[in-house]
Amino acid sequence: MSKSKSSFICQACGAVYSRWQGRCDACGDWNTIVEELADSGVGAGPKSAKAGGRPVELMPLSGEIESAARIETGIVELDRVTGGGFVMGSAVLVGGDPGIGKSTLLLQAAAALASRGKRVVYVSGEEAASQIRLRAQRLGLGDRDVSLASETNVEIILATLERGPTPHLVIIDSIQTLWTDRVESAPGTVTQVRTSAQALTRFAKKSGAAVVLVGHVTKDGQIAGPRVVEHMVDAVLYFEGDTSHTFRILRGVKNRYGATDEIGVFEMTTLGLQEVSNPSALFLDQRDEGAAGSAVFAGMEGTRPLLVEIQALVAPSPLGTPRRAVVGWDSARLSMVLAVLETRCGVRIGANDIYLNVAGGLKVNEPAADLAVAAALISSLTNSPLPTDAVYFGEISLAGGVRPVVHSSLRLREAQKLGFASVVTGRLGPGDKTSGLEVSEFSSLAELVGRIAARGRKVAVED
Ligand code: TYD
Numbered sequence: 001m002s003k004s005k006s007s008f009i010c011q012a013c014g015a016v017y018s019r020w021q022g023r024c025d026a027c028g029d030w031n032t033i034v035e036e037l038a039d040s041g042v043g044a045g046p047k048s049a050k051a052g053g054r055p056v057e058l059m060p061l062s063g064e065i066e067s068a069a070r071i072e073t074g075i076v077e078l079d080r081v082t083g084g085g086f087v088m089g090s091a092v093l094v095g096g097d098p099g100i101g102k103s104t105l106l107l108q109a110a111a112a113l114a115s116r117g118k119r120v121v122y123v124s125g126e127e128a129a130s131q132i133r134l135r136a137q138r139l140g141l142g143d144r145d146v147s148l149a150s151e152t153n154v155e156i157i158l159a160t161l162e163r164g165p166t167p168h169l170v171i172i173d174s175i176q177t178l179w180t181d182r183v184e185s186a187p188g189t190v191t192q193v194r195t196s197a198q199a200l201t202r203f204a205k206k207s208g209a210a211v212v213l214v215g216h217v218t219k220d221g222q223i224a225g226p227r228v229v230e231h232m233v234d235a236v237l238y239f240e241g242d243t244s245h246t247f248r249i250l251r252g253v254k255n256r257y258g259a260t261d262e263i264g265v266f267e268m269t270t271l272g273l274q275e276v277s278n279p280s281a282l283f284l285d286q287r288d289e290g291a292a293g294s295a296v297f298a299g300m301e302g303t304r305p306l307l308v309e310i311q312a313l314v315a316p317s318p319l320g321t322p323r324r325a326v327v328g329w330d331s332a333r334l335s336m337v338l339a340v341l342e343t344r345c346g347v348r349i350g351a352n353d354i355y356l357n358v359a360g361g362l363k364v365n366e367p368a369a370d371l372a373v374a375a376a377l378i379s380s381l382t383n384s385p386l387p388t389d390a391v392y393f394g395e396i397s398l399a400g401g402v403r404p405v406v407h408s409s410l411r412l413r414e415a416q417k418l419g420f421a422s423v424v425t426g427r428l429g430p431g432d433k434t435s436g437l438e439v440s441e442f443s444s445l446a447e448l449v450g451r452i453a454a455r456g457r458k459v460a461v462e463d
């Protein structure tokens with residue numbers, strides 16, 4: 001193979017091509033394919049694999065189990081998402097938009113562990129040590145025993161980490177700034193990011209330190225995103241939120257040592273990230289009580305119930321093609337709910353402009369939100385405010401039925417805890433009933449529509 005052989009790699013997903021093209025066939029992104037030298041790095045395969053083909057001892061499946069040693073930070077919302085603390089010898093990727101608060105979160109985690117007597121090394125390729133110190137001081141963490149380094153070369157970082165006692169936790173902020181001598185591509189390219197992440201993951205396994213890699217999610221795909229290293233790390237956490245709102249959600253999307261569907265909720269304040277232990281109260285804090293078009297959805301995030309307000313605005317459209325704007329929910333799902341309302345319930349809603357918003361900037365993915373969305377839409381259409389003490393959940397089928405959803409009892413309990421008096425849902429199982437809440441069960445959406453519309457002044461339902 002000639003030394004100058006190059007390949008073309010998509011910087012967003014890592015797909016490899018033999019020639020340049022404008023659009024990546026694998027992920028569909030435009031202008032993400034960049035020429036990189038193929039004779040080094042990941043594309044060339046591990047050269048050392050051939051050396052010393054020493055066999056290993058095969059082991060029976062039914063052996064002794066060592067439970068993974070974990071280091072708890074004491075930040076409950078973070079420990080919940082990692083499954084009880086960072087696992088020693090594991091690599092964790094923390095991804096998120098630039099400016100969302102990844103460095104702040106990890107600096108706080110580092111400080112928390114340091115005050116529990118753990119050795120923590122924070123390596124930043126983005127900020128100078130004095131900038132990190134300044135941030136720590138502002139957060140009131142200036143006196144914690146965390147070792148800092150400002151470095152981007154992987155070999156130097158590894159040499160530094162291997163000197164002296166092995167740290168318990170190493171934070172690398174961020175993988176996009178790293179570069180290794182072993183490959184010739186520019187920093188930030190897929191080959192560099194992958195090779196660097198591989199070297200650090202290997203360090204984690206070999207040394208027993210927990211390694212946290214920070215990765216920026218990039219929308220334009222010009223810099224290799226965290227997606228290209230997701231498969232090599234043991235856990236992937238995404239830090240999300242809307243920068244115009246103060247709350248942030250840490251979401252586990254992969255975890256070899258725990259459940260993946262957990263979330264941690266934080267609020268960004270002038271004193272850094274504060275844990276939010278009762279997120280429902282936060283999301284319902286500024287609810288427009290008594291306004292038409294507002295429904296409270298009793299949702300679930302992982303194993304946690306979470307109440308959020310769904311707001312709908314249905315207004316006559318001056319346009320030939322009415323406008324649909326959805327924030328925090330799936331627009332295809334909205335179209336489905338609208339189609340069911342039109343066809344199965346006889347509601348003339350399609351010719352209106354429709355705006356749907358999940359309050360607080362939260363993203364809701366559950367089909368269980370269908371019923372709350374439908375209730376909010378009908379409430380707005382008929383100008384009939386929903387009872388302020390009611391919560392809604394249930395999946396709507398294409399036939400117009402309301403299907404029961406999982407974790408009904410947890411949702412009911414959360415609603416009761418927050419002072420709600422009634423719940424509107426599909427048919428519940430016998431074990432799901434909670435005393436104290438008035439439960440209205442609907443097996444068809446049309447029944448619910450009729451009830452909401454009957455309360456309104458302007459009834460837009462056909463006979
Ligand atoms: P940062 O952790 O630097 O984000 P990332 O590492 O994900 O790029 O967070 C940057 C933002 O957080 C910045 O806009 C300022 C804000 N912030 C606060 O509001 N309060 C604070 O105490 C700190 C440290 C940051």
Ligand code: MG
Pocket residue numbers: 099102103104126173
């Ligand atoms: Mg940062």
